Amino acid sequence: MSTPLRIGTRASLLARTQAGTVADLVSARLGLDVELVEISTQGDRSSAPLATLGGTGVFVSALRDAVLDGRVDLAVHSLKDLPTAPAEGIALAAVPPREDPRDALVARDGLTLGELPPGSVVATGSPRRVAQLGALGLGLEVTGIRGNIDTRLGRVAAGDVDAVVLARAGLARIGRLDLVTEVIDPLQMLPAPGQGALAVECRAVDTELHARLGEHLQDPAARAAVDAERAVLGTLEAGCSAPVGALAEVAEGEDGLExxxxxxxxxxxxxxxxxxxxxxxLTEAAKVGTRLAAGMLDEGADELMNPPARRQQA
Structure with a gap:
């Protein structure tokens, strides 16, 4: 009997479900036995707002450490949690097929964003969502929230808040789509770069495993899209908690896929x-994202993300 491939995951229901999806793909397409190994991360151990924990990487570092020190062979992340800078010794081996990347509203009484009365309390832990809700000018009161998906949904059920905004992909993966009262149009709210996608990482020195994962698990269109989105984030030098939204799609152009x-x-x-x-x-997806972000910086994006008052406090 062969030694199973150990897949590192956070302990939450969503994380274990996502890792289970990857485990099923590895088993079916690579013919390998697999084992899930739960790893506790800084983001899981603290209830503080992510921005105060450093934002980028708080759900990722412990999993990467487990890969590097040999406790696990792979790590599965929500791709939107990955820092854009390369991690020494770690390879992004595959991006499997992506779930719908849009944000979703779960509101009392089946209401949509436009139907919520002014003054309604909408909860989200994301500065990106806070800013875009503010931009809609609906007169909503936005409050912070942490916790797993069921904890957040419970705040609406208990009447503590009127609505929560969550990633539709997470709700889909754990079978909670029936609670969604509106899938938010990207024209109103662009999702986080990489939202809805999974990242499968392994040790960079495991070149054979890296190649096999890329061949059998990778969705080329999903990889190109998230490469473009992450290039925007990286060029802006914005963390995953910055008020930045991006969404890339692959379509047929005059000269092939774009x-x-x-x-x-x-x-x-x-x-x-x-x-x-x-x-x-399509072959230049990251360059497209870099070029887009460079234009945004020319228009003053850095001053929006880091106003003078915030820079003086830093």
């Missing part, structure tokens, strides 16, 4: 925004 990406950078309250789009060859 990537089309939209992105937005906002002031924290949504009062000002910079919104751009770009297209380019």
């Amino acid at each position: 990537v089309w990406i939209r992105a937005v950078v906002l002031a924290a309250d949504g009062s000002v925004e910079i919104r751009r789009s770009a297209t380019g060859p």
